[in-house]
Amino acid sequence: MKVYNSVQELTLLINGEERTVVVRPSDTLLRTLREKLGLTGTKIGCEHGDCGACTVQINGKPVKSCLVLAVETVDKEITTIEGLENDRLKQSFVHNHGFQCGFCTSGMLMNADSLLHDHPNPTDEEVTRYLESNLCRCTGYEGIQMAVTESFYKKKDPDSHS
Amino acid sequence: MDEYKAVGKNTERVEGQDKVNGKIRYTDDLPLPGMLYTAFVRSSHAHAKILSIDHREAEKIEGVTGVFTGEDFPYLIGLYLGDKPPLAREKVRYFGEPVAVVVAHTEAAARYAAKLINVTYEPLKVLASPEEALKPDAPLIHENLSAYNHIDAILPEPGTNIGNRTRIRKGDIQAGFKAADVIIEESFSFPPGDHVFMEDRIAIAEILSDGQVVIRSSTQSPFGVQNLMSSFFQIPQRKITVITPPVGGGFGGKAGIQLEPLAFLLSREMGGRPVRIALTREEDLVSAPGAAGLHARVKLGAKKTGEFTAAEILFLFDSGGYADYAVNVSRAAAFASSGPYKLDNLQTDSLSVYTNHPFATAYRGFGHIELSFAVERAVDILSEKLGIDPVTIRLKNSIQAGETTPTQNVLDNSTGNLKECIHTVAQRLNWNNGSLRKISSTVVRAKGIACFWKAPAIPTNTQAGAIITFNNDGSVNLATGAVEIGQGILTGLAQIAAESFGMDPEMVHVVRDVITDRSPNDWTTAASRTLFMAGRAVLNAAEDAIQQIKSIASAVLACPPEDLEVADGKVFLRDEKDTMLPLSSMVNGYTYPNGTAIGGPIIGRGKYIARHLTHVDPLTGKGRPALEWTLGAEGVEVEVDLKDGSFKVLQASCAMDVGNVINPDLARGQVVGAMAMGIGYSTTEAFEFDTSQKVLNGTLRDFKILRYGEHPVYTVDFIRTPQKDGPYNARGLGEQGIIGMPGALASAFSRAVGKQLTKMPFTPEYLWKQGAAV
């Protein structure tokens, strides 16, 4: 049985890199990313599971990193906004004004990327099911909706020929 | 707008790429070496005497470097009215008020220790509403009100719980009501709420060895913080530097002064080490200031034909335990209290009243969203009583150029076209097809409409500045004191600068952080006046730079400067375009082929200060407090299932006269975001209290804002009556989209349930109860 005592050195696989980090077993992944690994793109909005600003992907699935312990993620693949490779989605957010202050954006993008991975042509219900996990106070969700739904790919993506 | 190169275009947001790559750095993303962390003990009572605070156990926790209580910091701080100690002293005035703070090497140690602090209280009678607080036998929340410092514009009434009273006395209401055929009188109310920006408030203070106080803060008012800190603590202004990175949403809640004084005091106690105060979401919701509640009474008279003859209005703003901005919110509400309607006979008393609720500060709409709910409700009730369509009655009474505001200013010919806004919204809603429709045996669809107006509530001497410097390739650096809070100000200002120089916005680099010792002074990023004022300052700076460019070029090109023009990265002879100099050759000094140089770095200086504003008369409100008015109308369609009151907002439409639009996409984003916030404000965002006035929904689990999927289809139309003194004719639009939403939703929901509703929030249960009662 693996036992992690009060302070522990862990190796985590983050954005494709192995990162060794000293944590307390009670450190959340959110705080570990931000405070120990300098990955401040992941944001603190509530530390209560409600806002989604802290969303990262673990093995490709969106998870709120404020409700994950760093020790839980040993042997898993963690992706944060700094490692998100979906530039098409990012540019879609820029061109469709999927953000204003940008504080929700990292979490929103991590979640939207999972959505589009799981459902490349999502229905409205699927989009809602995913994105209702994240709060945005600035945009009223119009730009976000445009950025993740087909309308964008049809309308504005210069590389899209559909 | 083809006449423009950069203005009116959907330029990409200048900080956009950093935001989608997680690279933008907000205040908490830049920890300082050696930084100390803090945690608060918060009051478990809404009104109580502090009997004792025992922090011996907390001090024993490893890593704790200090524990402080109100007694350690005998200061009274306040934006307009100095009524608030950095930590509660002697008594607490609202649930969640900070009573003690722990400073430690780690946040964990600070939080753990804070939990070990034991506070004993003697509960005092709680005041749960402005009405209760105004009763003659109500206890005083601030016994020493008479001794507090305050600015002249604020009129507290010592011996009461009134923090400010603003009076409007215009025309003759007796005569006005006498002339009325119909008079309605009704009360309206809603409880306090919160901004819920996604970035919780944070400030980090340190004191350098030479005494320089450096504050990093997520604030809308870096210069305000500098000024106030200087006067509270007698620190010379040059010894305070406030650094403000981009802010994760403000909505008024980060204006003024908040965590900075305490962060400074703690750093001072810690020998100048950096001290970080980062609020938790729960603290940000309840301990830090939010949106004011309102209790209003409106009496409105009209002719049979619908023209308003008189109004008598009482606004009681629920300011909570402290005054903060609420004393000015109530003042702004008085100045706009008629709504955007012609009302020659108007009497308004607008009071900011202390209660034992979490205290209120500026909130998007600043008094106007509150007043608008009350006034628009009254207009609807009157229209029902008169049997006149709500759209028609609004068209009939729309304010226009030449008419006067509550403070008796004549609206000039830059005034927007409200009637066109109303027509546009009515059309978007298909108003003429009927405003109530049955969908099934229990489901109805109803429409509602409301008008709004807003002018910035600002000091008479509000100002903004801009500095333009150049890089050797001829590109521009633009620094202003405007804070990027998501509104896109950096992009808008870049477009204005680009337009002035006739260059691509890409060639303009906008400085992102505001740093008070190098950014030009700016009053505060609030009141939807930033684009207007900082925009004017940028125009002014560009003009200054262009003159310098021309003067140097005139020497080199041997021509009079007035024959020269600047565009496309060149300065050239107007009628002989090939006689030119690239800007890159001369903006940092021009060197002749023989090596001789002239000029030197060109530095454009720009400024703007509000024009012709005056103080108002305390007895009548006469004066000119408002810069420019933005007018508009909003409408919604809702679908309500009467069997249980559940609903969906299907459509939200806004038409606003904005003069001109600098960046259409960004402008639409502001309006849509504000409408969404207005829907939340009206339907979910209200604090719930128990009988002892403890907040019951002080987490984001329980305090609900709009989520994805709950948003309606939005339509936004901009009407363009030029604001002649605005930058490229534009006027403010950042807050306005929220203002009409409560009135429009109230109107629609009232139609749906068949009863005029008077209270927010509109929860399904409330709608069901009201509907069932019909």
Add this chain to the structure above:
Amino acid sequence: MIPFDFTYSVPESVEEAVSSWFSSEQRGENPVYYSGGTEIITLCREQKIEPHAVIDIKHIPECLKINETEDYYYGAALTLNTITEKTSLSLFSAVLSRIADNTIRNKLTLGGNIMGRLPYREAVLPLLLFDAHAVIAGKEGIRSQPLSVVFDKRLLLGKGELLLGITFPAKTDAAHWVFTRKEKNGRIDYPILSVCFIKENDSIKMAVSGAFAYPLRNPEAENILNRQTLSPLQRAEKVTDYFADYYKTDFRSSAAYRKHLLKGAITEALEKLED
């Protein structure tokens, strides 16, 4: 941010988990079984609990198993999204996919929801209707007991006991069910009413949460529900009157509204299921 330390262990068998719990307990470490952790992390952050030993059950095979062939079995440490992706039981899936939000459901587990502190514990509702058994491990070994016996307001576990999973006989999940969920205002919220109905062998069963202080299935109420001589509305009125003392009032809603919603839900369910 959890402001205190704990030991985190990852047992790989039931025995290891249980013995680790008891030895921690003996050391005064106030151990907890850790499944999705969404509630534990939240309560630790607020310092409402202070465990010094956290025993993660997500590496115990019995807690991760899922089986829908003979007897159905769902491990306690399965996330809600894992179950909804895999289960053929549409009612089960419908209920689970309305708990919390999609992102949280990638973390939140079946066992954690059943054992959580909150009054809602909506995952229990379909299980009550499926006459499910709880598979429980303790010092004395493993037992399987019907929820009708071990679930009374909450799952009654003894000291140091661990819920391994939930099991019930194979179900042919016909379309004969109704699930109604109501919130104060907005989908992503705790329910003010969460109620499931199924029709099996011409008899209707009901389990309720949200309206009451705990999930409940009540035989007397089901008797009334099945009195076909009465109209759906009459039965709904009788049932909701029968529960007169059960309705909660809190800031989310009044007892009267909860009762009204339940009445509406029952009427509609009966109409639909008896159609």
